[in-house]
Amino acid sequence: MKGNCLIAQSGGPTAVINSSACGIIQTALKAREIERVFAAHNGILGVLHEELFDLGREKPETIDGLKTSPAAALGSCRYKIKKEEDFQQILRIFKKYNIRYFFYIGGNDSMDTADKINRLAAKENYNFVAIGVPKTIDNDLALTDHAPGYGSVIKYLATMVMEAGRDTEALYTSDTVNIIEAMGRNTGWIAAGTALARRNEEDAPHIILLPEVPFDEKKFIRRVNYFLEKNKRCVIVVSEGTKWPDGSYIAEQKGNFAKDAFGHTQLGGAGFFIKNLVEQEVNVKARFAIPSTIQRTGIHFASLTDSEEAYRTGKRAVELALTGISGKMITLVRKSDNPYSCETGTAALADVANGEKLFPREWISEDGFFVTENFLNYARPLIQGEVQLLIKDGLPEFIRFEKHFVKAKTE
Amino acid sequence: MKGNCLIAQSGGPTAVINSSACGIIQTALKAREIERVFAAHNGILGVLHEELFDLGREKPETIDGLKTSPAAALGSCRYKIKKEEDFQQILRIFKKYNIRYFFYIGGNDSMDTADKINRLAAKENYNFVAIGVPKTIDNDLALTDHAPGYGSVIKYLATMVMEAGRDTEALYTSDTVNIIEAMGRNTGWIAAGTALARRNEEDAPHIILLPEVPFDEKKFIRRVNYFLEKNKRCVIVVSEGTKWPDGSYIAEQKGNFAKDAFGHTQLGGAGFFIKNLVEQEVNVKARFAIPSTIQRTGIHFASLTDSEEAYRTGKRAVELALTGISGKMITLVRKSDNPYSCETGTAALADVANGEKLFPREWISEDGFFVTENFLNYARPLIQGEVQLLIKDGLPEFIRFEKHFVKAKTE
Numbered sequence: 001m002k003g004n005c006l007i008a009q010s011g012g013p014t015a016v017i018n019s020s021a022c023g024i025i026q027t028a029l030k031a032r033e034i035e036r037v038f039a040a041h042n043g044i045l046g047v048l049h050e051e052l053f054d055l056g057r058e059k060p061e062t063i064d065g066l067k068t069s070p071a072a073a074l075g076s077c078r079y080k081i082k083k084e085e086d087f088q089q090i091l092r093i094f095k096k097y098n099i100r101y102f103f104y105i106g107g108n109d110s111m112d113t114a115d116k117i118n119r120l121a122a123k124e125n126y127n128f129v130a131i132g133v134p135k136t137i138d139n140d141l142a143l144t145d146h147a148p149g150y151g152s153v154i155k156y157l158a159t160m161v162m163e164a165g166r167d168t169e170a171l172y173t174s175d176t177v178n179i180i181e182a183m184g185r186n187t188g189w190i191a192a193g194t195a196l197a198r199r200n201e202e203d204a205p206h207i208i209l210l211p212e213v214p215f216d217e218k219k220f221i222r223r224v225n226y227f228l229e230k231n232k233r234c235v236i237v238v239s240e241g242t243k244w245p246d247g248s249y250i251a252e253q254k255g256n257f258a259k260d261a262f263g264h265t266q267l268g269g270a271g272f273f274i275k276n277l278v279e280q281e282v283n284v285k286a287r288f289a290i291p292s293t294i295q296r297t298g299i300h301f302a303s304l305t306d307s308e309e310a311y312r313t314g315k316r317a318v319e320l321a322l323t324g325i326s327g328k329m330i331t332l333v334r335k336s337d338n339p340y341s342c343e344t345g346t347a348a349l350a351d352v353a354n355g356e357k358l359f360p361r362e363w364i365s366e367d368g369f370f371v372t373e374n375f376l377n378y379a380r381p382l383i384q385g386e387v388q389l390l391i392k393d394g395l396p397e398f399i400r401f402e403k404h405f406v407k408a409k410t411e
Numbered sequence: 412m413k414g415n416c417l418i419a420q421s422g423g424p425t426a427v428i429n430s431s432a433c434g435i436i437q438t439a440l441k442a443r444e445i446e447r448v449f450a451a452h453n454g455i456l457g458v459l460h461e462e463l464f465d466l467g468r469e470k471p472e473t474i475d476g477l478k479t480s481p482a483a484a485l486g487s488c489r490y491k492i493k494k495e496e497d498f499q500q501i502l503r504i505f506k507k508y509n510i511r512y513f514f515y516i517g518g519n520d521s522m523d524t525a526d527k528i529n530r531l532a533a534k535e536n537y538n539f540v541a542i543g544v545p546k547t548i549d550n551d552l553a554l555t556d557h558a559p560g561y562g563s564v565i566k567y568l569a570t571m572v573m574e575a576g577r578d579t580e581a582l583y584t585s586d587t588v589n590i591i592e593a594m595g596r597n598t599g600w601i602a603a604g605t606a607l608a609r610r611n612e613e614d615a616p617h618i619i620l621l622p623e624v625p626f627d628e629k630k631f632i633r634r635v636n637y638f639l640e641k642n643k644r645c646v647i648v649v650s651e652g653t654k655w656p657d658g659s660y661i662a663e664q665k666g667n668f669a670k671d672a673f674g675h676t677q678l679g680g681a682g683f684f685i686k687n688l689v690e691q692e693v694n695v696k697a698r699f700a701i702p703s704t705i706q707r708t709g710i711h712f713a714s715l716t717d718s719e720e721a722y723r724t725g726k727r728a729v730e731l732a733l734t735g736i737s738g739k740m741i742t743l744v745r746k747s748d749n750p751y752s753c754e755t756g757t758a759a760l761a762d763v764a765n766g767e768k769l770f771p772r773e774w775i776s777e778d779g780f781f782v783t784e785n786f787l788n789y790a791r792p793l794i795q796g797e798v799q800l801l802i803k804d805g806l807p808e809f810i811r812f813e814k815h816f817v818k819a820k821t822e
Contacts, residue, residue, distance in 0.1 A: 009581070012578075012582070013577070013578045013581045013582060042584055045584060069577070070574050070577050070578070071574070071577035071578045071580065071581040071582075072581035072582070073581070075581055076581045076582050077582070077584045077585060078582070078584070078585040079584070079585075155805055155806070158806055159711050159806060159807060160705045162806060162807060162809065163481050163482070163705060163708040163709060163710060163711070163807075164703075164704050164705050164708060166424070166480070166481050166482035166708060166809060167423075167424045167481070167482045167704040167707070167708045168704075169482065170420070170424045170482040170483035170484070170486055170487045171423070171424060171482075171483070171487050171488070171489070173453055173456060173488045173489070173490070174488060174489040174490075175704070178704065180705070196804075196805070196806060197806060202811070272683075287703055287704060288701070288703065289701055289702060289703035289704060289705050290699070290700055290701040290703075291700060291702060291705065292575075292698055292699065292700035292701075293575050293578040293579075293586070293589065293698060293700060294571045294574060294575050294591075294700050294702065296578070297574040297575060297577060297578045298571075298574060299574060300570050300574070300712050301711050301712065303805065380804060380805065383804075383805035383806065384804070384805045385805070386802070391797070393607075393791060393794075393795070394566055394607070394714065394791065394794035394795045394796070395566070395569055395570060395573060395607060395608060395794065396570060396573060396574075398573065398577060400613070
């Protein structure tokens with residue numbers, strides 16, 4: 001099927017989402033069936049606003065530089081499409097630009113959007129292929145062994161925990177407890193990944209608080225005291241999504257901006273809450289760090305394995321699309337832990353959209369404050385190797401598209 | 412003068428304080444005049460508690476691994492010696508272990524301590540040499556062009572700002588303002604260093620708030636709005652020490668742990684304060700990150716220039732001590748910006764102890780929200796090159812001393 005293709009990125013950026021885009025773009029630019037390769041500026045908003053730019057006019061070295069540039073170079077958004085008119089408008093734009101291939105890099109909300117567009121196109125007999133490319137630091141996407149973005153966030157955050165852990169080890173006579181808040185609204189995948197930093201008894205983190213384990217204040221304080229006695233210090237990783245037994249977050253933000261466009265509660269106070277709790281209940285000085293978005297875009301210490309897998313899922317998406325198959329997301333299928341081997345597969349967009357991969361209960365240690373060896377065996381292959389950056393004057397160099405818009409903005 | 416030497420690390424850890432220790436240890440172990448090389452466990456506390464360990468019994472590869480291990484491997488402390496008995500006790504321990512050479516790696520409080528011990532030894536006719544080795548991420552040490560630790564913290568923090576800046580650039584339709592809190596209680600050296608990330612108009616950071624510039628809320632909001640109009644987003648670096656015109660911090664912590672052992676107010680809320688201010692006054696969603704101690708121990712992206720200078724100051728300290736000169740701190744003396752050239756010099760411990768290197772007013776831009784090109788020319792050479800780590804299973808490998816204590820603890 002001859003026609004143009006459109007690539008969009010959605011949701012929270014990652015260190016390697018641009019690698020996925022690179023895999024799509026480089027493969028699409030070589031495909032005879034694909035005439036022009038467009039980008040939607042800022043995800044689906046770019047389609048709704050008719051803000052498309054021509055990736056064929058970008059320099060090849062800019063496109064290659066995607067592999068070493070973090071965040072979403074096409075622009076991203078958190079816009080949740082609800083109205084039927086919006087879907088109609090999207091399909092109108094697709095027809096107008098003769099877009100026959102749509103590649104959407106994102107999480108389950110994005111797979112839901114791609115699925116709905118795909119169904120609408122089918123209903124209207126518009127010959128069209130929609131393929132999803134997985135992306136999420138949260139690693140909660142269903143039907144894929146893991147999602148590109150996850151390996152890099154845990155590699156970097158585990159490194160932060162190692163380094164901050166050595167800080168506390170050096171200065172425990174003053175700063176005795178150190179708390180690092182990990183992202184992860186619903187699942188503890190990210191917080192759990194920092195367990196890789198703990199190679200032996202002395203190493204941080206000593207305690208990991210997961211959303212999957214209802215927070216038990218008294219048990220937690222006992223655990224902190226245990227490590228203070230044993231190691232004279234305690235480094236705690238707390239997931240931002242850690243909850244009380246009643247299901248409410250230990251640190252919900254109140255006020256105007258407490259919820260985002262999807263109605264998700266915005267968090268950011270779990271670390272501060274735990275710090276105050278420790279200072280009051282254990283009576284030692286505690287510090288806390290909130291790496292926030294820094295953790296998810298750390299290309300300077302990203303996982304090469306993750307980056308390469310991100311690229312492969314993008315490349316595979318185009319190859320699959322060219323066979324005419326639609327309505328699928330590319331998945332990663334693990335064949336073996338050690339030696340690590342992973343292939344690509346597919347899943348129906350609707351199944352991914354409606355699923356969620358919870359952190360397995362059996363990978364949580366019995367006391368609820370750490371993870372098991374089986375989880376570490378799962379996570380370890382995902383952080384291997386380092387992306388090599390271009391460095392200029394001591395700092396990384398990232399690309400930026402020239403963005404040749406194919407039509408004036410309609411805003 | 413034949414005798415033993417003692418090395419101690421003090422205050423907040425850095426990415427390269429262990430490089431300074433490495434320079435001292437490797438040089439001291441080769442010096443004929445120095446019989447045994449001891450470490451004080453946890454800075455001056457280790458002397459007071461008679462917790463000294465024998466660095467001559469550590470493996471050479473452990474000692475060499477100091478160059479790629481962050482924080483203070485000898486242990487550090489924030490203990491402020493005030494009592495005359497403490498100084499007497501320290502000198503007693505020095506005599507007991509025949510310590511004739513004392514190397515103290517730290518900031519101005521440490522130089523003050525080293526100076527007082529040195530004077531007491533002279534008064535008691537104890538033949539003794541005390542040399543200070545500069546260390547501070549804050550870069551506020553007097554009489555040295557810059558302090559080891561500073562180059563690495565700004566290289567890493569500027570990289571974080573670049574990466575988080577790309578996150579905001581990708582997602583400005585949702586997360587429009589991003590605030591990163593930099594360390595620096597009294598001076599804006601660290602926050603200022605993130606300006607290196609801004610290579611052109613589009614790049615983060617757009618605004619830097621320094622303790623040297625009294626916070627003007629209205630002017631600040633106008634500046635945020637200016638960037639929102641121009642770039643549709645705004646990335647702000649706020650120094651934790653940013654103050655109101657009356658001199659109070661914009662975000663002081665209250666309660667039990669509001670002050671540390673030195674009576675310094677503990678901060679950590681400036682980023683949160685600015686986030687709330689922006690959300691209320693500008694009415695856009697803002698995010699904030701508090702890298703806290705993570706920023707100062709980032710060996711995985713530390714400056715090679717910084718690390719090598721740290722080593723050199725340590726090595727030079729021993730060389731100077733062997734000539735019998737006492738009561739000095741090794742300084743870094745810049746000869747040229749471009750090409751960068753820097754030599755070591757000396758300053759009297761007392762002069763460093765009583766001095767403070769403020770961020771120069773003339774390096775702050777006229778509007779008070781950025782820095783000048785002259786500052787960038789000063790800072791740029793300090794972040795060149797990257798320390799190459801040992802990586803094992805995807806994460807850095809750091810050394811830990813075996814710590815063969817030369818006497819049982821007296822606690």
